Amino acid sequence: MTECNNCSKYFKGFKRVDINELLSNSSYNGDIGLRWKRTKGVMDDILSRYKDPKIVDLAVGGGEDAMFLIKKGYDVVGNDKDDYLSSVAREKARKNGYSLRINNEDWVNILDSENYDDNEFDFAYILGNSFPNYLFDKEDREKALKGFLRILKPKGVLFFDTRNFDYMLDNKEFILEDPENNFRYDGTCTYLKSEDYRCFPTAIEDQSIHWCSKNYSTSRYGCLDLWPATEGRVRDDIETVLGGKVYVETFYDYGKERPDHYDFIQYKITKV
Ligand SMILES: C[S@@+](CC[C@H](N)C(=O)[O-])C[C@H]1O[C@@H](n2cnc3c(N)ncnc32)[C@H](O)[C@@H]1O
Numbered sequence: 001m002t003e004c005n006n007c008s009k010y011f012k013g014f015k016r017v018d019i020n021e022l023l024s025n026s027s028y029n030g031d032i033g034l035r036w037k038r039t040k041g042v043m044d045d046i047l048s049r050y051k052d053p054k055i056v057d058l059a060v061g062g063g064e065d066a067m068f069l070i071k072k073g074y075d076v077v078g079n080d081k082d083d084y085l086s087s088v089a090r091e092k093a094r095k096n097g098y099s100l101r102i103n104n105e106d107w108v109n110i111l112d113s114e115n116y117d118d119n120e121f122d123f124a125y126i127l128g129n130s131f132p133n134y135l136f137d138k139e140d141r142e143k144a145l146k147g148f149l150r151i152l153k154p155k156g157v158l159f160f161d162t163r164n165f166d167y168m169l170d171n172k173e174f175i176l177e178d179p180e181n182n183f184r185y186d187g188t189c190t191y192l193k194s195e196d197y198r199c200f201p202t203a204i205e206d207q208s209i210h211w212c213s214k215n216y217s218t219s220r221y222g223c224l225d226l227w228p229a230t231e232g233r234v235r236d237d238i239e240t241v242l243g244g245k246v247y248v249e250t251f252y253d254y255g256k257e258r259p260d261h262y263d264f265i266q267y268k269i270t271k272v
Contacts, residue, residue, distance in 0.1 A: 004223050007008060007202035007212060010180055011221045016213065018155040019222030022197075022213045023128075024088045031067045042266070046123060046157050047074070053122035055261065056109075058148070059130040060102055063089025064177055065252040070098050077121075078102035079110075097236045107131060108140045112146030119153045126194040128191070129264070133162055136207070142241045149271060152185040157232040158246075158269040163191075164262055165209070165228040172204040180214070189253040189263050204228075231265055246271055 004016070022028060029035070038044060041245055047053060053074065059065040060078030069076050070093070070141040078100055079085050084125045086102045093100035103115040110116055148158050167184070168175065171199045175182050183200035187193025203210035205228075213221040231250065238248055252262040 004210070007210060007223060010202055011210065014219045014221045017220045017222050018084075019087050019224050020061075021083055022215055022222045023219060025215065025218075026087055026254040027064060027194060027196045027217065028213075028215075029064045029164065030194055032064050035190045035192060036065075036068060036190075038254065042251060042254050042268070043159075046268070048157065049155075050122040054120060055123045055125070056121045056151070058107065058124055058126045059128060060089050060100075061085050061128060063092045063100065065125070066100060067092055067096060067098070067126055070100065070109075071096070076100070079105055081106045094138075105142035107147065109134070111143055111150055113116075113147070114223050116151045118150055119162060120151045120203065121158075122153055122156045124148055124152055124156070124158045129161060129163045131160050132234060133165070136225075136227045141237050144171065145237065145241050149245060151270045154271055157177070158271070159266065160245065161264045162229045162234065162264045163226075164263060166230045166232075167203055167232065167261065168201055169206070169228055175201060176204060179212075184255075184261060186261065186263055234267065238267070240268070 034053060050169050055074055055076045056079060057076055058079045060066050060080045063078065066076045066078050066089065078089055080102060081104055085103065086104060089102060090100055091269045105113050105115055131144065135141045135144060152158060179200040179202050180198060185193065197213060197215055199211065199213045207228065209226045209228050210223060211226045212221060214221045249268045251266040252258045253264055254266060
């Protein structure tokens, strides 16, 4: 587990567990149908461009998004480097009468991985604030991006979302006065606000954010460190390695216009 930067004061009486245990809890994911509805047509528009699209969920986690698409008849492969979450996702598929192929490839190894062919997928997505903020090393992020592009067909789409790290860095002092209450999270987008959960940063540095999830119904919490993937930094990584090879669009809580506040930013990257 990531070392905690003295944040136990926010979790008195709560038990610390691995963050992946919290992420695999179904109350964390909420109503998955509503979550996809709140993509405001962006996902439907991508999926409608392809006949029988081949899809990869590159951070399959507990498998909620992959299962949602599989139940709709889509051909989805999963990927996740975490064995525990992969087994949760496989079991979820099995219970629903499906089998789900999951590769346990680290994103940085997809570029050279025999598990993936060149030009294999129409749509590759990574949802839930995973890439690129799990990778602190610029070289790793760039290698991962190259790998993602390799496995996409021409005109294929890579799609990922991140939390609004610009908001966190810009409002550091106010948030840290009382993170649990001051961190603004509207929860009206795809990651629904829940009575059971609250997520917030307890340390905010230019190159690292200590991120915590608190489950009030089970009295458990989990933390990890994230690379603050601001919009400018992510665009810079994309431009460095994929410039000229892709077309990039951004959405703010799935809207085209950037509002004063948004919880998440989405990147839609089309291979030209
Ligand atoms: C925040 S979870 C999101 C899971 C799921 N997409 C969701 O929305 O619930 C991040 C996921 O990314 C996976 N992950 C993190 N770093 C990875 C890497 N370098 N390669 C592959 N998977 C990675 C984690 O194991 C975890 O399942």
